[in-house]
Amino acid sequence: MPRASTTSDPFSAIAEPRRRHILEFIAAEERSVNDIADFLEMRQPSVSKHLQVLRDVGLVTARRDGRQTLYRTNADALRTIHEWSRMFAQHWGGQLRRIKAHAEEDR
Numbered sequence: 001m002p003r004a005s006t007t008s009d010p011f012s013a014i015a016e017p018r019r020r021h022i023l024e025f026i027a028a029e030e031r032s033v034n035d036i037a038d039f040l041e042m043r044q045p046s047v048s049k050h051l052q053v054l055r056d057v058g059l060v061t062a063r064r065d066g067r068q069t070l071y072r073t074n075a076d077a078l079r080t081i082h083e084w085s086r087m088f089a090q091h092w093g094g095q096l097r098r099i100k101a102h103a104e105e106d107r
Contacts, residue, residue: 010057010081018042019050023059023073030063030070 014020018040025031025039037047051071054060058077062069 008057010059010077013053013057013059014081016050016053018046019054022047022050022054023078026060026071027073027075030072032068032070036071 014023021040022036025036031039033044033047033051036042036051037044040047051060051062055062059074060071061074062071064070
């Protein structure tokens with residue numbers, strides 16, 4: 001089954017490690033493209049493209065401040081991803097407990 005386009009799928013958007021780094025960097029406070037580019041040691045056009053993908057799927061908000069555009073992680077949009085992945089945490093916890101119990105039995 002083909003994957004959904006990145007322009008509509010937040011999971012595809014965050015599959016790219018540089019986009020996750022951008023989200024982490026702008027989570028605490030708004031940042032300009034140049035701030036992000038400097039921090040991640042990336043070229044500004046590349047950062048702009050990644051930001052556009054993140055904006056298209058709603059994971060990033062932008063606001064104008066004079067001549068600059070400031071970007072921030074959209075926590076509400078990330079909540080959907082968090083809730084989806086959280087359901088697996090219970091499964092992973094159970095698996096880890098079983099592995100640990102088997103390891104202790106083997107001693």
